[in-house]
Amino acid sequence: MALNDPPVPVIPAPIWRNFKELQEWEALHKTRPEGDKHSALFESVTEGIHNFPGGFVVTTAADAFLNWARKSSVWPVTFGLACCAIEMMATFCSRFDVERLGMVPWASPRHSDLMIVSGTVTIKMAPMLLRIYDQMPDPKWAVSMGSCANSGGPFRHGYHVVKGVDRVIPVDVYVPGCPPPPESLLNGLLLLQEQISHFKKTGRRAPPNVKVD
Amino acid sequence: MQGYLSVVVYLGFIIAFALVSLGMAWVLSPKRPFASKLNTYECGAEPIGGAWVQFPVGFYLVALVFIVFDALAVFLFPWVLVLRTLGVRGLVTMFLFLAILGLGWVYAYRERILEWH
Amino acid sequence: MNAEQARASLASTFGVEVAAGVPMVVTVAPDRWEELARYAKETVGCRFFNFLTAVDWKEQGLEVVARVDNLDDNVGLMLKTRLAPGVTNCASLTPVYRGADWMERECFDMFGIRFDNHPDLRRILLEDTWEGHPLLKSYAVDTPHPPYR
Amino acid sequence: MLDQNTTTRVEMDWSGPERLQMNMGPQHPSAHGVFRAIVTLEGETVVAVDAVIGYLHRCHEKLSETLTYAQYPSIASKTDYVAAMTSEFAYVMAAEEIGKFEVPKRAQYLRVIVAELQRIASHLLWLGTWCMDMGGALGGGATIFLYCIRERELILDLFEALVGARLLYGFFQVGGTRYDIPDGWAQKCRETIAVIESRVDEYEQMLEDNAFFLARARGVGVVSRELAQDVGIAGPLLRGSGIDYDLRRNAPYSSYQDFDFTVPTEKDGDCYARYKVRMQEFRQAVAIIRQALDKLPAGPISSRPALKSVAQIRIPKGEAYARVEGPRGEVGSYIISDGSAKPYRMKWRGASFSNLAILPHIIPGHKVADVVAIMGSVDPVFGEVDR
Numbered sequence: 001m002a003l004n005d006p007p008v009p010v011i012p013a014p015i016w017r018n019f020k021e022l023q024e025w026e027a028l029h030k031t032r033p034e035g036d037k038h039s040a041l042f043e044s045v046t047e048g049i050h051n052f053p054g055g056f057v058v059t060t061a062a063d064a065f066l067n068w069a070r071k072s073s074v075w076p077v078t079f080g081l082a083c084c085a086i087e088m089m090a091t092f093c094s095r096f097d098v099e100r101l102g103m104v105p106w107a108s109p110r111h112s113d114l115m116i117v118s119g120t121v122t123i124k125m126a127p128m129l130l131r132i133y134d135q136m137p138d139p140k141w142a143v144s145m146g147s148c149a150n151s152g153g154p155f156r157h158g159y160h161v162v163k164g165v166d167r168v169i170p171v172d173v174y175v176p177g178c179p180p181p182p183e184s185l186l187n188g189l190l191l192l193q194e195q196i197s198h199f200k201k202t203g204r205r206a207p208p209n210v211k212v213d
Numbered sequence: 214m215q216g217y218l219s220v221v222v223y224l225g226f227i228i229a230f231a232l233v234s235l236g237m238a239w240v241l242s243p244k245r246p247f248a249s250k251l252n253t254y255e256c257g258a259e260p261i262g263g264a265w266v267q268f269p270v271g272f273y274l275v276a277l278v279f280i281v282f283d284a285l286a287v288f289l290f291p292w293v294l295v296l297r298t299l300g301v302r303g304l305v306t307m308f309l310f311l312a313i314l315g316l317g318w319v320y321a322y323r324e325r326i327l328e329w330h
Numbered sequence: 331m332n333a334e335q336a337r338a339s340l341a342s343t344f345g346v347e348v349a350a351g352v353p354m355v356v357t358v359a360p361d362r363w364e365e366l367a368r369y370a371k372e373t374v375g376c377r378f379f380n381f382l383t384a385v386d387w388k389e390q391g392l393e394v395v396a397r398v399d400n401l402d403d404n405v406g407l408m409l410k411t412r413l414a415p416g417v418t419n420c421a422s423l424t425p426v427y428r429g430a431d432w433m434e435r436e437c438f439d440m441f442g443i444r445f446d447n448h449p450d451l452r453r454i455l456l457e458d459t460w461e462g463h464p465l466l467k468s469y470a471v472d473t474p475h476p477p478y479r
Numbered sequence: 480m481l482d483q484n485t486t487t488r489v490e491m492d493w494s495g496p497e498r499l500q501m502n503m504g505p506q507h508p509s510a511h512g513v514f515r516a517i518v519t520l521e522g523e524t525v526v527a528v529d530a531v532i533g534y535l536h537r538c539h540e541k542l543s544e545t546l547t548y549a550q551y552p553s554i555a556s557k558t559d560y561v562a563a564m565t566s567e568f569a570y571v572m573a574a575e576e577i578g579k580f581e582v583p584k585r586a587q588y589l590r591v592i593v594a595e596l597q598r599i600a601s602h603l604l605w606l607g608t609w610c611m612d613m614g615g616a617l618g619g620g621a622t623i624f625l626y627c628i629r630e631r632e633l634i635l636d637l638f639e640a641l642v643g644a645r646l647l648y649g650f651f652q653v654g655g656t657r658y659d660i661p662d663g664w665a666q667k668c669r670e671t672i673a674v675i676e677s678r679v680d681e682y683e684q685m686l687e688d689n690a691f692f693l694a695r696a697r698g699v700g701v702v703s704r705e706l707a708q709d710v711g712i713a714g715p716l717l718r719g720s721g722i723d724y725d726l727r728r729n730a731p732y733s734s735y736q737d738f739d740f741t742v743p744t745e746k747d748g749d750c751y752a753r754y755k756v757r758m759q760e761f762r763q764a765v766a767i768i769r770q771a772l773d774k775l776p777a778g779p780i781s782s783r784p785a786l787k788s789v790a791q792i793r794i795p796k797g798e799a800y801a802r803v804e805g806p807r808g809e810v811g812s813y814i815i816s817d818g819s820a821k822p823y824r825m826k827w828r829g830a831s832f833s834n835l836a837i838l839p840h841i842i843p844g845h846k847v848a849d850v851v852a853i854m855g856s857v858d859p860v861f862g863e864v865d866r
Binding site for chain 4: 081161
């Protein structure tokens with residue numbers, strides 16, 4: 001092999017060794033019920049409104065108001081894993097202030113709506129991350145910050161690294177970069193607010209908006 | 214009896230505000246209860262060890278001292294408002310009350326219950 | 331004890347040639363490993379425990395490397411011992427240096443070297459249910475680990 | 480008081496009030512990253528600490544066997560991501576030591592400037608997070624944190640002008656450095672360190688006569704001289720316990736001998752002593768940078784041709800252990816090369832790994848609130864602990 005061409009790392013391609021593993025992974029994600037259930041009172045009221053002519057105007061107006069409230073006070077849980085956590089701290093501080101967007105960095109998942117996964121998710125950390133994401137009240141969102149969280153990043157071929165956080169939790173916005181400078185994290189958070197404003201009352205994720213580049 | 218009508222109306226507003234805000238939050242928020250979500254939060258790890266543990270008595274004593282001086286505050290606020298009408302007699306009785314609680318404080322200080330060895 | 335005396339005394343007691351370099355490398359048989367460490371700490375005065383690690387030489391067996399320093403006289407000792415091929419246990423340095431505790435747990439975690447009379451030898455970096463020792467040359471870098479593919 | 484050096488898994492049977500076992504787990508405001516301490520409490524007093532690490536184990540040493548000498552330095556900066564420059568420094572110096580590459584004088588001076596700037600930035604982050612741990616995010620603690628991050632931004636601007644990246648750089652390369660300082664950078668650097676020096680006095684004046692800070696820091700987490708050397712802690716922790724040892728002076732590398740600076744040491748080895756040592760190190764770093772900027776020689780910045788291909792750097796067979804005085808202590812890289820373009824084995828001596836190993840020895844006997852103060856004064860970075 002010529003001196004100059006880069007050495008091809010001899011790493012076996014990740015393949016599903018057998019079908020059982022795939023099912024195991026599916027089962028892992030099945031423990032959470034898919035859509036969320038509003039109280040019966042709320043369902044009956046909205047159904048009743050829809051019977052009237054122009055009833056949808058009321059519910060969409062209510063949606064717009066609720067989304068405006070949710071969008072302008074998304075509290076991120078301080079969940080720093082690795083290098084991106086230092087950049088996340090810089091974003092939380094006074095120069096690139098996120099509090100202008102209404103985001104108060106909060107320590108406990110019980111009071112927060114957004115989890116910024118900043119850093120490499122390892123196999124030992126994944127169940128902890130899943131438990132913290134589960135313990136956040138609904139409606140909640142997840143931003144995957146940095147290439148380690150997006151796809152395993154520079155450590156993708158490590159044996160102990162989960163190849164991207166979306167194998168553990170559903171992610172709404174991916175912020176590229178290693179580490180992403182605070183400006184691009186702020187851009188990601190603004191995209192998230194854009195996505196929240198299309199949030200439907202039934203709690204399902206908004207379909208990706210073609211207009212947003 | 215006439216004066217109490219405003220108090221009742223004010224009480225009604227307080228209760229209404231509490232019920233409406235909590236009710237709206239409960240009605241509008243999507244609910245997705247499942248086991249892992251309702252589990253106790255212990256920094257992301259599986260909670261270990263039970264919470265029903267025999268706690269040292271120090272915590273209890275601190276709570277006692279707090280209640281004593283909290284009750285003192287409850288008496289002081291209305292007393293201050295009506296001090297002018299009560300005159301010197303009110304002043305003297307309140308300082309007598311304070312002296313008794315001061316005795317309690319000296320006892321707690323001598324027993325050194327607030328210093329954690 | 332400065333570098334020259336240390337070199338002479340080590341060569342005499344352990345009968346092994348010590349090359350003069352910045353860190354003086356002392357290679358010794360596995361059964362005299364703890365004795366060498368105790369000697370380095372007491373007589374040569376290397377009380378600062380720098381690190382302890384292992385190297386997998388494929389078929390020539392594993393090698394345990396430790397580095398200790400004498401801060402006052404600036405003497406650095408690189409202690410080495412080559413385990414026979416296929417042997418995976420070695421004497422523990424925890425009675426001599428308390429810093430060796432975590433380092434040896436990491437060597438056990440990464441190489442599978444069992445340090446006898448170590449206070450509590452369990453995996454430190456990977457979780458206890460992990461099978462295989464990653465830093466051995468026979469362990470592929472990207473070994474899949476269900477369920478997080 | 481409990482015997483100071485109980486082993487980590489002490490299981491005393493105790494007829495007193497029952498023990499409460501608790502997780503100071505991976506997601507904790509003052510965990511400085513992903514560190515889980517299973518704390519056995521007796522009321523408020525900690526009886527035993529079992530540290531669980533490995534949540535950020537990113538297979539650095541295994542990956543370094545598949546990455547060549549040209550690729551790995553930028554990954555090396557991810558071990559100690561708060562002081563990225565000193566991590567690359569150690570790896571690159573080890574490779575140069577084996578291959579006997581000569582580093583030009585200007586590159587050595589650039590490396591010293593950049594390493595000292597990185598020390599200031601790392602100590603600023605330490606001071607900020609430590610005070611926030613002790614004061615609480617909404618209590619008084621956040622003021623120092625916001626001030627320190629504001630100063631740290633000044634230094635990150637310098638790095639952004641020099642390398643283009645704010646936190647993780649690929650500045651070092653076997654044989655020298657990859658970038659040279661743009662013109663006007665030296666002047667800007669002098670202004671920045673002048674601002675930093677005045678601000679450090681401001682912090683000291685703010686903290687030193689604050690009764691809560693002194694009560695929380697003095698006499699907490701005492702590390703004896705013997706225990707310090709035995710466990711192998713390094714850097715400000717060692718100097719806080721009275722051992723006058725600094726790699727930059729005892730084993731000078733990369734022309735540190737050209738600068739004169741004093742090594743601050745304190746005697747009593749508690750959190751306050753470590754704080755004093757680090758505050759002095761701010762000033763020493765500023766002094767070193769000024770001297771380096773004044774005496775910066777002209778000349779090439781790398782003794783090897785620019786990087787064209789990944790496998791261009793081949794190191795002959797051999798082994799070397801190079802050590803650098805990082806903000807947290809001695810960061811070392813022990814490389815065994817087999818003559819190919821990739822190291823055969825690369826061991827990373829992380830300063831925080833040994834510094835963290837001191838916790839189970841000094842924490843038993845303290846209150847729970849002191850655990851947070853001790854953790855902050857040890858200042859672990861978990862990329863370096865878990866590697």
